[in-house]
Amino acid sequence: MDILNPSKGKCGAEAAAQPEPARLDLETVRERLREKRGNELWRSLDDLAGTPEFQDFLHREFPRFASEAPEEMTKTDGVSRRRFLQLTSASLALAGLTGCTKQPNEAIIPYVKQPEYIVPGRPLFFATTLTHGGYARGVLAESHMGRPTKIEGNPDHPASLGATDVFDQAAVLTLYDPERSQSIVHNGRIGTWGAFVGEAGARLRALEALGGEGVRILTGTITSPTMAAQLQDLLARFPNARWHQWEPAGSHHGRAAAQAAFGQPLETRYDFGAARVVLALDSDVLTRGPGNVRYQRDFARTRRVRKDNLQMSRLYAVESVPTNTGTLADHRLPLPAPEVEVFALALAQALGVVSGGGAGAGDVLADARAKRWLPVIAADLKANAGAALVVADEYASPATQVLVHAINQALGNTGRTVFHTAPVEVIPANGADQVESMRQLVADMNAGRVELLLMLGGVNPLYTAPADLGFTQALQKVDLRVHHGLYEDETSEYCHWHIPAAHELESWGDARSFDGTVSLMQPLIDPLYSGRTAIEILAVLFANRADATSYEVVRDHWKTLLVGDFEAAWKKALHDGLIADIPATQLPPAGASMAGGAAQAAASAMVRSLQQVRQHPGMVTLRLRPDPMVGDGSLAPNPWLQELPKPMTKLTWDNALTVGPAMAERLKLVHEDMAEVTWNGRKVKAAVWVLPGQAEGTAELTLGYGRRRAGRATGLGFDAYPLRTTQALWNLPGAEIRPLGERYSFASTQNHHALESGAEEIPLAGNEAERRELIRTGTLEELRRHPDFIQEEREKPAPDETLYPPVEYKGHAWGMAIDLNVCTGCSSCMIACQAENNIPVVGKEQVLRGREMHWIRVDRYYSGDMDDPRIHNQPVPCMQCENAPCEVVCPVAATSHSDEGLNDMVYNRCVGTRYCSNNCPYKVRRFNFLRYSDRDTPVLALLQNPDVTVRMRGVMEKCTYCVQRIEQAKIESKVENRPIPANRLQTACQQACPTEAIVFGDINDPRWEVTKWKADPLNYGLLEELNTRPRTTYLAKISNPNPALEAEHGDH
């Protein structure tokens, strides 16, 4: 598959644009190597490395490499570990061609000076930081001989605690993405840094006299203290310059609500660990937003039921569109989007937060069930006042969020489960309201008041700006337009200059996480594509530090703040990846007293809007939300994220207009119909996905698709931005949806063929899953009354029910247990596995044929009423059956059992009969139907994990329990002659899982957590009755329903 190949046309063009064809750049190198394969590739890369052009090229692109780095730098941050040519020495471990008997010649390229901390063949881990929407998450980056190959969570970082979300995992692929912009572009031709600094600098000097009149800087949300300082200085020197922020998927309403409630744009964060009862109002708080990883971890800990701990928190979800959070809810109530906000109002009334309470509470509610639920929930919240938590959707209307703030305050949750701090982001002088800020900017541009516009950090307003502002036209009026980003995009096309950005793994920098913690960013590798950081650009342009590196800027910034022995503190900070316990870095906790009457005002505002809404029943509210995988669209070019099934729809490579079954019927729409959405005269075409559990009167279309200029992502899915205006960013009441009579085909990884095979497939699948007891469920009550009820349901055949003599596993016996009770379906495990195990991407067309390659998948089942179904998530890796059906049928013994009970898969022995896959009841085996692994793009070879074979066409592959990690741990223990420390060895999925839903280890050894889990009465195996004796088992999904609502529906 050439899914990751840059289009050759483009490269050709750029090569042609080279001033002297004799000189090389990465493109040409790639061109030369394009037809090479595997080992051969490395050889030729080495040969090439000898040529004078290449040396010359290195001098230009990687000056630090060619001339040794200053000793001081080498010591402190080990620049030399990131030298380019070392990458080629990866040949000593790089997985390449399989299956040939005669080895081609290879070269070994040792260091010239070997850094003392590098042991060739062993990875190093560096603490660094990745940001999403400006917010930081501390991570550890695994580096093999200078090649970052994998991201893990940083256990010491409060936003991670060792876990990651899908975006963290995907970062390494973006780093190497050959489609990243690779050279400065000036009016469509290759430009040079010198020329850019010349032109922009000249312009600035001219404007400096006018105090920077006409200078505008547009960035995303910025939390970096260093950049904040830079911008401050800058605005001090250029008082008339303006800095604008635009984060398309930022928490605009959150800020507005805080402003309304507290008079300042405070940050709100939660402590799920302290909450006994949680009410989520249309909010996917557990898997969205900057704090999600931490929130999941905390929440999961309140839900982990074990025989020795029969306590768990209770979660209510009132939502219009099913969310991951909703799948965990003990009670889930689907309501139309506007009605959810009304529910907040009703609750406020019921709790006496606003008037209209008492007996009349709930009258505002239209839905009968909501009426019944309201008092119960209110009572439950009251009963747990102080240990309760009401969470509003960060995209919900400010009014709703104000009410929720008020409710939490009334319940005394504030300060216990809800916390307010000063804003994490840096607020520009012109206010926190980014929408307003954009309006100003456009107004200025239209008025011709803008001469120089710097768009830093990959902002892409031409794609993301509110549609009613007319940003595109306005932009043309700016004399000098500069765009800085990882990719050439819609915006860069309209700019005079495009400056390639350095990836965060190539950059020095800092940022704050959701709780304000300052996290440091250090590069794992020199910029592959000569990218530059925003910090550098600001320094060079505005601080006249022509040769400034972001390293120096960041370091200098902290020199002033890190008290005591700076070097020591700095080293520690770099080592930990964060700057802790230094007052200067803490965010002042805000005394969050609500402005009087704010709640009442919000309430009446909502009542007003309510009247309009209720006027015409049957009206549709369209929700616009960031896509669960590609966010606001900036991640669209990342193939891992594109192919990662979206939790609810299991859809890949597309977004969809989701509607509930009932509404679909009403609007005469079926799955995969094309429809036209109209709102305020604005139109968008999109294909329909009928999503069980989505409330009547609510449709959702995610942002981030329909990119017009995004390389391989161009044209995927449907662009929702044209509907998005400054009046309504998130919820569009009064939208019309009209069938177009055209069809579309979605590539989904579950029940692909809902139509082709009869639209009934999805409910049928759900009910079959229930009938086959794939997901065993129960309630806390049952469990308390009868701890063994799961064990008694099990149909595990007794050991003597087989003719075969039992196989003894002495020594280690690897096994895994998965706690369905806390799995949110966030899919971090899937993408972590993909990164760890060199799993290829196959593309939409192949997914359509049902050939996706993920080794672990998250199965999602709906059962019951499709308008209000029970929704379950079930991660399914290889079960590593002791009586593996796959092994018996393999004619060449390509899959067999290890002494430790692993179901080994030997790629280089496999001939590809696919019999094993047919005979696998869990269908966890994956086959390389075509040559999926991209070996044509040398830079992508750098991404491969050298400890895992890259599979060739025609061989079977599957989850190995990360056998490379197991073997590494065993070897270390043998070399050091000590046992493997319990619970230290983790699989990739386990390590990434935010909810600690997966444990792995030696089930022969009671010290390991997994052994305890398997001994728990909730433990059961999938399809045990087949006597496959799976080593992977599950803990049943236990819910904690409110007795007062039991009648509503059975055990969830």
Place this chain on the structure above:
Amino acid sequence: MSAHPHHHRPPIYGLMAEFHDSEELIEAAHRTREAGYEHIDAYTPYPIEELAEAIGHHHSKLPLIVLIGGIVGALAGYGLQYWVSVIEYPLNIGGRPLHSWPAFIVPTFEMTILFAAFSAVLGMFFLNGLPQPYHPVFNVPRFALASRDRYFLVIDARDPKFDREGTRRFLSEMNPTEVNEVEH
């Protein structure tokens, strides 16, 4: 059946009588044997059971050969599987025993058949001395009809009772359509 070089070589290979009817040939064959001729052979367009006895060819050794072939095949087949799965590279395959004899039956059976079939065919060639593209009888032009609808009796010149004239007379008495001398 082909001429033995060591003892002295008679001038001709033998005498061939042609009959147009199987009955006559069988009759003739019996009489020739009774007359004491040992080295005789008969040629027919299709198998005739009595004829074999008539010319003194009683039972075939072929069944024994095939039996041996079959047994060898069976042993080889099972032996191979046992050696591979239990001795050479014992692997835990889906928790099944190393010596999964029920699974080994099929290949064993097939090997038995294969070896037996080969020994049947090769054995037949061996016993019949085939291939033998050259044979004196082909020197007689009429012999081409042996593969159509004519029946031939040949008395070998090496037969102690053979006498070029006497034997010719003896054959003519059984009213064949023709009697020919067979050149070497």
Place this chain on the structure above:
Amino acid sequence: MATIDPAPGTLPKPFKPPVVAPGHTPGTVTDKISSVVLRRTPKWWYIGFGVSFLILMVFLVSVSWLLLKGIGVWGVNQPVGWGFAIVNFVWWIGIGHAGTLISAILLLLRQEWRTSINRFAEAMTLFAVACAGMYPILHLGRPWLAYWLFPYPNTMGMWPQFRSPLIWDVFAVSTYATVSALFWYVGLIPDLATLRDRSRKRVAKVIYGFFAMGWRGSAAHWHNYETAYLLLAGLATPLVVSVHTVVSFDFAIGIVPGWHATIFPPYFVAGAIYAGFAMVLTLAIPLRAVFGLQDFITMRHLQNMGKVMLATGLIVVYGYTMEFFFAWYSGNHLERFTFLNRITGPYRYHWFALIFCNAVAPQLLWFRRFRTSPFWLFVISIIVSVGMWLERFVIVITSLHRDFLPSSWGMYKGTMWDWGTYIGTIGLFLSLLFLFIRFLPMISIFEMRTIVPGGQQGGEYTDSPGEQA
């Protein structure tokens, strides 16, 4: 097979025509049959062969593309890991069985009427097996490593895994192919001798002579020959039964509901004979017309084959019934679901078509009117061939597409390359067949001689000129 005719010798009853039309002698039989081979090549042969060869080219193109791009050009996927390739494999192998059955089993049962059809039935077996044999190799992800399925000492120290039904297949199918070839060749030797003696051209004489190995019809030779032939028949009989049993194991050994059934071996074997006889009819009916061999392939043969089809067809239907019965009776939900899914699921039309072809249509054979009409027999035999292909499709695909975990359900559709490969092998089959009928006697001459008057049973002697062209 109780319906088939009484011991040889008894006079054929009026409604039961003889196995050879009256008036034939060893001579006429010899001349008639060998003339088909020895006379100048008729124009239609070139046309027929040309067309088949073109279809064969479709095969070559499809296979080249397959090897170039990978198995992904076919429709196979997760969860349906096996598609057309395996369906076609089982289909062809099944067809092959009739040949061995006719030549071996009917020989042992002393069914003399087999004589005039066994030769090309055996040829059909060989060619069918040749077609079948390619699929297991082509359907591999890495076909160039197919030799790893054979046990041979190698530098990896690795050996085949003998618990896998696929290895059993390797042994069964390769043995079957070899034994069939031997059996066929041994049967040919006397006829090759005949052609050697009949042909006028030097080249032809040399070639036929070379393969005839100097056969001269010596009584002693005939004796060993007959013994060998009988023994081979005796070996081929259990072999042919074992082969389709093993093929059925490919499924029965698996745990997939719809595969995991003890009834598979018998009903696969029956199905094979069923399909095989259908194919024999499909070929015999046009051939006898074209070459005017009605004298040798008489209505009696067609009728008997019709009866065999009816009988085996009923066994197959019994098989289907039992599958469903077991599914219900076992009380196993997965089994029940699978079979319910066959009738009501997305592939229900395939299933109904299969029932029509294999269960309904052949019931016409109860009536002599259809049994004795070459046209109707031809039509029915075609329908049955289609039906048997559908049967394998239903077994392979519908069982896999919705198995244990609903999350992994999928659908399967053959691509143009699947079809190309399938139709292509039909081209291969026909091409080989055309070459065969052109250069070898399609009816066993020497065995025919034994059953005509003037043959072994004696009878009046007719003199006929030596050689006639």
Place this chain on the structure above:
Amino acid sequence: MQIFHRSTNTIAKVSIFGAVFFIAFFAWIFSTLLRSSYATGQGIVRNQPIPFSHVHHVAGMGIDCRYCHSSVETSSFAGMPPTETCMNCHRQIWTNADMLEPVRSSFATGVPIQWQRVHDLPDFVYFNHSVHVAKGIGCASCHGQVDRMPLLYQEASLQMEWCLSCHRDPGRFVRPKEEVFNLNWQPPADPQEAQALRAKLVKDYKIQSLTSCSTCHR
């Protein structure tokens, strides 16, 4: 009439009989080729940028393996000496030998020396030096008497059957850990003694026979 000459009888019989030997012969040729140095690269001297002599450095100067292959005890990869290591000595001695020009220029320009791989396993095989060393398998057991190789070549076939030959019975090659880097170590001459030693080491070093696939393939 006769079609074939008398001689054809013999020819035909002989060729059928001979076929058996013919096939056997080809099988033999094939398996020999697969194990020949053409396929395995055994004993082939690759031309290196510098004609480095292990005889001189190991046998002559008595330099320990680990001086250059420094990560052999800690990593899967034994390690190749950085130019620096060469220069440690060659700053002082042979400072202007032409032979060493590549080393000096590498050190000057910072462009690494490119050695041709001698021991190269397929990419789907994961060999780990550290654990073998830790279990008392001597360098010489796989690399042969490197100290007698003026120019290095591959001693063993490195084919899977070769790996298995030891993994099935590691005892045969184990030696005391302190002797691992001694290229000239010999087991005790007396068979009983040698056997006793092996048995002891296998026990002390907890040596298992690992033939599971994932031991080497991942």
